[in-house]
Amino acid sequence: MMNLPERVSICEVGLRDGVQNEKVYPNTDQKVEILRGFIDAGYKVIEVGSFMHPKRVPQMADTARRMYSFEHSSRTLAVSRELSTAAAKRSSSMFPQAVCTT
Numbered sequence: 001m002m003n004l005p006e007r008v009s010i011c012e013v014g015l016r017d018g019v020q021n022e023k024v025y026p027n028t029d030q031k032v033e034i035l036r037g038f039i040d041a042g043y044k045v046i047e048v049g050s051f052m053h054p055k056r057v058p059q060m061a062d063t064a065r066r067m068y069s070f071e072h073s074s075r076t077l078a079v080s081r082e083l084s085t086a087a088a089k090r091s092s093s094m095f096p097q098a099v100c101t102t
Helices: 015-019 026-040 062-068 084-094
Strands: 045-049 077-080 099-101
Touching: 015 026, 015 045, 026 045, 026 062, 045 062, 045 084, 077 084
Parallel strands: 045 077, 077 099
Antiparallel strands: none
């Protein structure tokens, strides 16, 4: 018999990983609606976006607006995926409770 963990954590990444791969991507209001859908679906951790330079990844240019629209609660955590020190500093200065670096 395999030893499986009692619980697993799932982090929804569609607003970061999924959106940045689309040729035509949703506008900010549509992304906020997607975010609300993830919250309503019961996700505990949601990657809302990334503070990458908007010229390099224009799909992430509205990450701050998405983070501000996030309805913080004790049941859901919003995080952002940051690939550079500069982006992590920018993110942590605005949202210290919600930074995820790689």
